[in-house]
Amino acid sequence: MAAEQKTVAFHKPAGKKVELSDHEREEIDTWLARYPDDQKRSAVLAALRAVQHEDGYLSTEKMDAVAEYLDLPPIAVYEVGSFYSMYSLEPVGKHTIMVCNNISCMLRGSDKIIEHLENRLGIKLGESTPDGKFYLKQEEECLAACCGAPMMQVDHVYYENLTPEKVDEILDGLEK
Numbered sequence: 114m115a116a117e118q119k120t121v122a123f124h125k126p127a128g129k130k131v132e133l134s135d136h137e138r139e140e141i142d143t144w145l146a147r148y149p150d151d152q153k154r155s156a157v158l159a160a161l162r163a164v165q166h167e168d169g170y171l172s173t174e175k176m177d178a179v180a181e182y183l184d185l186p187p188i189a190v191y192e193v194g195s196f197y198s199m200y201s202l203e204p205v206g207k208h209t210i211m212v213c214n215n216i217s218c219m220l221r222g223s224d225k226i227i228e229h230l231e232n233r234l235g236i237k238l239g240e241s242t243p244d245g246k247f248y249l250k251q252e253e254e255c256l257a258a259c260c261g262a263p264m265m266q267v268d269h270v271y272y273e274n275l276t277p278e279k280v281d282e283i284l285d286g287l288e289k
């Protein structure tokens with residue numbers, strides 16, 4: 114996944130502490146079991162993915178909880194969460210839509226797909242719908258599915274050979 118430069122805005126109300134959920138702990142433990150005891154840092158990516166999957170984004174409080182669970186300084190977790198474009202540091206819509214607009218997808222009509230999504234959802238790239246259902250993330254770099262261009266990823270599921278009609282079917286399914 115490509116890294117992107119982004120403004121980091123940590124939300125940290127004073128004195129507020131949150132715990133990881135049982136599910137998040139289970140997921141992190143699964144990954145910790147794969148690494149030596151003194152290499153807990155290796156589980157940060159997976160831990161943050163588990164948090165984002167459950168909360169929809171990475172709050173500073175949850176990153177603090179991850180740091181505590183992995184015996185790491187909070188900055189070691191913040192720097193990972195703020196580096197990778199797959200993580201979001203602010204609340205966004207429940208379903209994250211990422212449209213690839215790299216060369217193969219662009220040549221096969223990704224601009225039209227993005228335009229269709231913006232019109233249907235009534236938002237621009239980088240925005241979430243007012244009802245909190247969808248987040249149309251900024252254009253993505255190649256997502257390694259060029260043979261299925263144009264493509265998009267919705268909640269980590271790949272949809273390929275897109276047409277506006279196919280996009281409508283996918284969104285209809287998610288809205289049910």
Ligand code: FES
Nearest residue numbers: 213218255258259
């Ligand atoms: S160019 Fe779109 S997936 Fe590679």
